[in-house]
Amino acid sequence: MxxxxxxxxxxxxxxxxEPVEILNSQGYEIIxxxxxxxxxxxxxxxRVKEIDAYIAGLDDITTRAIEAANKLKIIxxxxxxxxxxxxxxxxxKKIVVTxxxxxxxxxxxxxxxxxxxxxxRCIPQADRSAKQGEWRKFFGRAVNGKTLGIMGxxxxxxxxTRRAKGFGMKIIYWDCLREINIEKEAQAEYVNFKxxxxxxxxxxxxxxxxxxxxxxxxxxxxxxxQPTAFLINTSRGxxxxxxxxxxxxxxxxxxxxxVDVYSNQPPRDSSLLSLNNIITTxxxxxxxxxxxxxxGMISVRNVIDVLNKRRPKYVVNPEVYER
Numbered sequence: 001m002x003x004x005x006x007x008x009x010x011x012x013x014x015x016x017x018e019p020v021e022i023l024n025s026q027g028y029e030i031i032x033x034x035x036x037x038x039x040x041x042x043x044x045x046x047r048v049k050e051i052d053a054y055i056a057g058l059d060d061i062t063t064r065a066i067e068a069a070n071k072l073k074i075i076x077x078x079x080x081x082x083x084x085x086x087x088x089x090x091x092x093k094k095i096v097v098t099x100x101x102x103x104x105x106x107x108x109x110x111x112x113x114x115x116x117x118x119x120x121r122c123i124p125q126a127d128r129s130a131k132q133g134e135w136r137k138f139f140g141r142a143v144n145g146k147t148l149g150i151m152g153x154x155x156x157x158x159x160x161t162r163r164a165k166g167f168g169m170k171i172i173y174w175d176c177l178r179e180i181n182i183e184k185e186a187q188a189e190y191v192n193f194k195x196x197x198x199x200x201x202x203x204x205x206x207x208x209x210x211x212x213x214x215x216x217x218x219x220x221x222x223x224x225x226q227p228t229a230f231l232i233n234t235s236r237g238x239x240x241x242x243x244x245x246x247x248x249x250x251x252x253x254x255x256x257x258x259v260d261v262y263s264n265q266p267p268r269d270s271s272l273l274s275l276n277n278i279i280t281t282x283x284x285x286x287x288x289x290x291x292x293x294x295x296g297m298i299s300v301r302n303v304i305d306v307l308n309k310r311r312p313k314y315v316v317n318p319e320v321y322e323r
Contacts (some may be wrong), residue, residue, distance in 0.1 A: 003307060006047055008033040009057030009078040011292055012299075019296030026304060028053075038265070041065050048072055053303045058265070061085040066093060074098065074306040076299045077316075079286065083209035083236060087317050097316040098302035102155055103294035104286035109159035111285045112234045113167075115258035116202055117143060119230050119279050141201075141228070141255075144168040149200030150188075152207035152235065153179045160204055161186045172196055197224040202232060209236035219244035222253055230256045234285045237262040246271045249278055260285050 005028045007013070013020040023030055031051060033039065038058040039047070044065040048054060054075045059065075061075065066089045075085060077099040090097050118124060122138035129136045148164045150157045150173040161171050161182055171188040173179075174196045182188050197203060203225060207213045217231070218241040225231070231254060233240055242263055248254055249272070258279040262270060265283055272278055286295065298314065305312040311321060 002027065002029040003053070004029045004031055004051045005053045005055060005303060006031045006033075006051040007055045008039055008044075008047075008059050009055060010036055010038070011287065012055060012057070012078055012296055014292075015289060016293045016296060018293065019300045022297075022300050022304075026307075033057075044068075053307060055299050055303060056085070058084055063089045066090050066095065069093070069095070074303055074312075076302040076306075078295050078299045080104065081208060081236065082316050091317045091319050094320050096306050096312070096320050098299070098306075098312050098314050099316055100295045100298040100302075101314055103298050104291040105155045105159050107288040107291035108156050108234055108285035109163060110288070111260060111281070112156070112160050112204055112206075112232060113163045115232050115234070115260070115279060115281070116148075116204070116230070119232070119256050119258045120202075124279055125276070143202075146170070146201035147172060147199055149173065149191075149196040149203045151175075151193075151196065151203065151205050153177075153182060153188075154206060156234075157204075157206040158182050160206065161188055172199060194224060197221055198226070200229060201226070202230050204232040205235045205239055207235050207239055209238055214238050215241050217241065217245075219248065222248040225254050227252065228255050230254065230258065232258050234260045237265070242270060242272060246275070249275050252277075 005023060007030055041060040041062045041064060044059050044061055045068040048069040050071060052071050052073055054072060056075055056077050061084055063086045066086055072095050074096045075090060080099050080101045082097060082099055085097060087097050120143050121140035126138045144167055147170045150161055153173045153175045164171055165186045171186050172191045173188050174191060174193050178190050216239050222244060245257060249257060256277040260281045261283050302312040302314060
């Protein structure tokens with residue numbers, strides 16, 4: 001019987017073919033996601049029963065979904081975040097969970113800084129106005145000399161910091177760990193959570209979604225920000241209370257926001273879409289040719305390693321190898 005690999009990420013193999021060609025060269029049978037969107041729990045359950053490997057996007061890979069798998073050896077996340085995967089259940093079933101850390105770092109950092117510039121200089125509004133023949137000049141805010149608050153100084157946080165340094169911004173950051181090297185490299189200052197919110201002209205979120213970070217930014221946190229400040233979120237949607245963000249943007253508690261991620265995706269019914277002081281993009285932080293190639297190659301290599309009884313480089317649940 002052939003080895004079956006379920007591929008559900010909607011961008012895998014679409015713009016770069018090399019990862020697909022490598023899977024084919026191994027003789028694997030590829031089962032594609034015909035729906036063209038992330039799968040719901042029941043849809044995952046229907047597809048995982050007889051597969052050997054799973055290259056996953058943003059599907060609901062719940063306890064029930066994993067328990068429905070009879071032969072599954074690896075869930076290879078096509079991306080870095082694994083908050084949509086019940087890693088604990090996978091570990092109990094001795095299923096290796098891997099990801100692609102660092103593969104999309106520069107792409108997400110690029111988008112983050114693009115959003116900072118766009119929201120500060122009213123670029124989307126000016127574009128729409130010019131196309132409508134209005135020729136209206138929008139007053140924005142300078143980025144140079146402003147304070148950027150980074151929440152989460154991981155790979156992406158550091159990459160955004162390096163870009164901000166080039167624009168002459170002052171960098172402050174908050175994380176569970178201090179990063180001495182970036183403090184020296186970019187003259188970044190470590191501050192507490194409350195101070196970052198109070199002193200930043202731009203607050204940029206680069207945190208994983210965990211029990212501790214879910215709903216981290218709510219109404220009280222937004223009220224701590226300056227009325228001229230902007231919130232940028234390219235990490236995970238549920239970190240921000242979207243109802244609170246809507247109210248604070250509507251009431252001009254903060255000047256604006258730019259978000260690439262949402263609690264529900266796509267956010268068709270989100271009240272945020274009705275506001276003029278927010279930029280919304282469709283979770284496209286990783287969508288560059290280079291990033292898609294990196295994620296594809298790493299996720300495929302993880303699959304091949306596990307199916308050939310080798311330990312892959314990027315293991316999320318190393319406990320499976322300790323039993």
